[in-house]
Amino acid sequence: MKIAVLFFAYLVGGLFLGGLLAGFDRIVTARMQSRKGPPLLQPFYDVLKLLGKRNIVVNNYQTFCVACFLVFIILTGVLFFVGGDLLLTIFALTVASIFLVLGAYSVNSPYSTIGAERELLQMMAYEPALLIAALGMYWVTKSFHVNVIASYSHPLIMYLPGIFVSVLFILTIKFRKSPFDLSTSHHGHQELVKGLTTEFSGPSLAMIEVAHWYENILLLGFVYLFFAFNPIIAIVATIATYVLEILIDNTFARLTWQFTVASSWIVTGATAVTNLLILTFFLK
Amino acid sequence: MQQISFLLLFPLIPAILLTVLPKGLLRTIIVWFSSLSLIFVSIGLATNYMGSEASFFSIDSPILDKLFFAGEIILSLYFLWRCVGIKKKEMYIPILIAVQAIVMIILELSGKLPKVENAFYVDNLSLIMVLIIGIIGTLICVYSLGYMKEYHEHHSEMTDRSKSFFFIFFIFLSAMYGVVLCNNLIWLYFFWEVTTLCSFIMIGYPKTEEATRNAYRALGMNLIGGLGFTFALFYMVFISKQPTIELDKLIHAGPALALIPACLICFAGLAKSAQLPFSSWLLGAMVAPTPVSALLHSSTMVKAGVFIIIKMAPILQHTTAGLLLASVGGVTFLMTSLIAVSQSNAKRVLAYSTIANLGLIVTCAGVGTYEAIWAALLLVIFHALAKGLLFIAVGTTEHKIGSRDIEDMEGLIVTKPLLGIVILIGIAGMFLAPFGMLISKWACLKALIDASPVLAVLLAYGSAPTLFFWSKWMGKILSVSSKTKELDSRIDANEATALISLAIPTVLTCLLFPLIAAKAIEPYCMHIFGQTVSLSRGNGIIMAIMFGLMVFIPLGFLLFSKKRNYVSSYLAGANVTGSLTFKGSMGLIREVKNSNYYLTPFLGEAKLTKVSLFLGGALILGMFVAGIL
Amino acid sequence: MSYFSKSPWVFHYDASSCNGCDIEVLACLTPLYDIERFGIINTGNPKHADLFLVTGSVNEQNISVIKNLYNQMADPKVVVAIGICATSGGIFRTCYNVMGGIDKVIPVDVYVPGCAARPEAIIDGVVKALGILEQKAAALKGEPVAESV
DSSP states (O other): OHHHHHHHIIIIIHHHHHHHHHHHHHHHHHHHTTOOOOOTTHHHHHHHHHHTSOOEESSSSHHHHHHHHHHHHHHHHHHHHTTOBHHHHHHHHHHHHHHHHHHHHHHOOHHHHHHHHHHHHHHHHHHHHHHHHHHHHHHHHSOOBHHHHHTOSSOHHHHOHHHHHHHHHHHHHHTTOTTSOOSOOSTTOOSSTTGGGTTOOHHHHHHHHHHHHHHHHHHHHHHHHHTTTSHHHHHHHHHHHHHHHHHHHHHOOOOOHHHHHHHHHHHIIIIIIHHHHHHHHHOO | OHHHHHHHHTTHHHHHHHHHSOSSHHHHHHHHHHHHHHHHHHHHHHHHHTTSOOEEEOOOOHHHHHHHHHHHHHHHHHHHHHTTTOOGGGTHHHHHHHHHHHHHHHHHHTSOOOOOSOSEEEOHHHHHHHHIIIIIIHHHHHHHHHHHHHHHHHTTTSOOOHHHHHHHHHHHHHHHHHHHHBOBHHHHHHHHHHHHHHHHHHHTTTOOHHHHHHHHHHHHHHHHHHHHHHHHHHIIIIIOSSOOOBHHHHHHHHHHHHHHHHHHHHHHHHHHTTOTTSTHHHHHGGGSOHHHHHIIIIISHHHHHHHHHHHHHHHHTTOHHHHHHHHHHHHHHHHHHHHHHTOOBHHHHHHHHHHHHHHHHHHHHHHOOHHHHHHHHHHHHHHHHHHHHHHHHHHHHHHHHSOOBGGGGTTHHHHSHHHHHHHHHHHHHHHOTTSHHHHHHHHHHHHHHHHOHHHHHHHHHHHHHHHHHHHHHHHHHHOOOTTOOOOOOOOOHHHHHHHHHHHHHHHHHHHSHHHHIIIIIHHHHHHHHSOOOOOOHHHHHHHHHHHHHHHHHHHHHHHTOOOOEEOOOOSTTOBSSTTTEEEOGGGOEEEOOOOOOOOHHHHOHHHHHHHHHHHHHHHHHHHHHHHHO | OOOTTTSOEEEEEESSOOSHHHHHHHHHHSTTTOGGGGTOEEOSOGGGOSEEEEESOOBHHHHHHHHHHHHTSOSSOEEEEESHHHHHOGGGTTOTTBOOSGGGTSOOSEEEOOTTOOHHHHHHHHHHHHHHHHHHHHHOOSOOOOOOO
């Protein structure tokens, strides 16, 4: 019963919160650029408009891949918020992202193919950090289950500062913010036209947009876990993290994939692995 | 016991028959009949004994001992005979053969051989291996019927020696059964060396210069490993305080008495499973015909190596030597996964991936806790299925499109849908949730973090490149353009049967995995360690949901598709004919060609091989030092 | 209810313009005019766009490009010809290499004259185009249409 409640809460709440988050993002970005910015509900208008457009495709598979992407992102989020296994959540997230990548590959256009390659490189860059973060949380709380981690009474951030730093680093990749928005980026920041999402239009694009909202909520939930001992502090910290990401987005220019992969792995090694090793040495 | 004898002896009959009979209908009938018989008896044996503790069988026959001894001598002489005309850098091979022969002669003639109580045994691990050999092995044999016919059509300059091919194939199956069912370590060692022999002959099958050199390299490296076995036996008979040549007694002796022979036997296993620094023989073995790669070098023979290491796990548990063995596996996993990213030859990608997954199994075995062994057994099952499937699919693809390169497999889902789908299933089985390997990797992470965080970190870093090179390949197969048309060459019926018969279990085992875990894996862990892991109901339900989604969403799309609006892909407006060509500079019309990233300057073999070999060698040395101390 | 007027995404192409009108279009995106207030985003991808802003008098090399881009836009879509060159050819009207206006190649919905057209005029033209876009969206039925022009 509780699971059903959480499921619907995420399904509906995630949608609205995700959209509001996207709107908040655009307003803050605009203000940082001395502009006024769109209304808060603009992302919802965008998605509703996209749903009204005719779906044009290049081949028969791409819409299917995007639909799978959306379904699996929702599944991942549900898995996380219902309190399931954190490792399985990370792997489910990988599956979801792979679907989007395959959709981009199937189109066989230069922009989407390079976007897909870069997306895979990005996934390669952040995977170790996510897994090591899960391992760190397991070591402290002795469980991989999100509900156990979330109800842990001591602040995880005190045990896992290095891991948190590496998670912050790779969050820039996951949120698709500069300097690591290589595969696809927000409007106006193009390099490969729209990279991964170039060949999707109308309803497909709406699905991708909504999936990104769900994914962002999931990622913020992951950040929440580090501060879960006190919900107020956790929410403040989560919002602060997101504002920090917006600030980083507006301050940095896009960097190369070589830098992204190398720096992610090095930062993960320096901060997260060291944290984990020290933790396992001292905390039995 | 009769079933064991059947499995060991029956394959010799089709082996001899196929040497004399010509190809054609008779060969097909015999292969099918033998395969079905072996499958039947393998399943029968498994049904009888699966789930219970180990059962032992004794044979009291001094003649058999003498036969095995004679067999070893004949084998050594044959190897020496084949060494005539080798190159100077391969001179170490006859020296190795001679050393092994001398030690075995000393052992046999010393009169100090302990009496063997039980010559054969079955337990869950050997039954899992029996099923793998019996089902996957025989299916690959069926596949070879179609494959070898086309192989010789394509390579008309080669003499058709497919009779000896099938002869060696069945001999190999018999030897593999011997490796997993023998309790007498001298007999086990004999069967081990027979598999080396089969590998040597099969790799050299094309009889080209490259194939011959690679065959000798495989022979040499496997003989180095075999030395480990020889010295282990020597130690167990002459130096150990409790002399024995029985596997179960060795395992029960525990680390205090058995650590050194265990390290030596694990060394043999590492060489056979092509772990660093022995990986080059497996890569060179890819020149052999694809059924050889599928059977020997991914599903079965290399599994013998990790099989013996898993068996040694209780001795290595909680020892430094065990942890160093585990790090050999971990480093192998990381380095070979990285190198695999830079490979575009499909068989080389599969070879590197095989070595990587075997490394993961070795890591689990070296850690040796019940969680780790649970994960290792899962890995063994799922890897054998998915990798065997991928190899034979790549073999058929090579014959149809004329290339082994992944870049040439573009749009395979349309040009040859069956192959495209099968390869996608195989790749999904290798790294996607909720399929097998993913579950195993998940179990591995859990097992490793409890034992050693460094190993868990190696796994975390190593799994990242795997998703890159598998997804690249999947993407390439799905990249269709309007000029992709279906090829009209037919796939041979035998090949198609084998492909489908392996694809379905790959999918089913992931669905039935809780059942498999409960029936086959958990009893083994209970028996050895007294405790076991079981999958929580919650996670089981989640995996079932994911599986269901993966099956029903495609169905939904197939059934509810409406007419679509097609446009060409975006080429900055310069499209000339749809998505295929564009107007480039100087007004030239150019074709659109997309290729994958291979990151060769960063992850190429040239860059990473030396480091990998050095690390592997150093860690093995460390393992021996830790074992002795 | 149609949301096209709340979230119109534009796509901008220079068909051999002198860049004067292009700079004015981009000026609309700057903080001074900030058309993102109205939800307008400049996507670089025709497949994501609703409005096609074209400048310049068309020449031989541009014809196929404009047609390709127009065909790759998803319905409903409108075309806004910005500047007098896009409307009728402008001062280049009698040149041998110039077609003389976008409507020689694709159907145009709104013309914004000027040399260069002022941002206020461009915004006015876009607002008119939004009205036409809403009409087209209302008239849209579910018939699949292949590449037309």
